[in-house]
Amino acid sequence: MVDTSDDMHELGIRLGASLQAGDLLVLTGPLGAGKTTLTRGIGEGLGVRGPVTSPTFVLARTHPNLVGGPPLVHVDAYRLSEAIELDDLDIDYARSVVIVEWGRGLVDAIAPGWVDVEIERPTGASQSEVDGDVADAGDEPRRIRITRATAR
Structure with a gap:
């Protein structure tokens, strides 16, 4: 469980420190769940x-990257309907850390x-619009599952 948006950010910092070029993360969750907050971290x-x-x-x-590591490529696949559209973005997966929000089913x-x-996030949790981002309106606990996945 992650209790607050600050905790989500801190989890992201810890994750980020362990990632390297070639790592691909797919973030799934409803609007306001904290996907972008995690990515900021x-x-x-x-x-x-x-x-x-x-x-x-x-x-x-x-x-x-400002410290000699790999760049971060942050993708929002919400409006994409097929894997070929994601592939058309011509992302350098091998030399970057790539995060794809809404990418489940597309990265296979x-x-x-x-x-x-x-x-x-809890059912009925609220959200608000901040500078074009849907942001957490309150600090409600989130459940996070992190698993390794492979193409089918």
């Missing part, structure tokens, strides 16, 4: 240039393995 843990914001309207953003054709991160 991962970016901080990796040492990338920020701010890390939701790439909803541009589909993908690349954040260069692109990568042999990834880390699946599922975030559940």
Whole structure:
């Protein structure tokens, strides 16, 4: 369980510090679950240039690394319907850490393995719009499941 958005951010920092080029994470959860908050923390843990914001309207953003590590590629696949559309983004998976929000079912054709991160927030939890990002309106506990996944 992650109790607050600050805790979600801290989890991201710890995750980011352990990631390396070639790592692919797929984040799944409802609007306001904390996917972008987690990604901000991962970016901080990796040492990338920020701010890390939701790439909803541009589909993908690349954040260069400021400390000699891999860049972070942050993808919002919500509006994509097929894996080929994700592949068309021409992402350098081998030399980057890639996070794909809403990517479940799309990365199977692109990568042999990834880390699946599922975030559940309480039913009826509220959300608000902040600078184009759907942000947590309150600090409600989230359940997070992190598992290794492989292409079928």
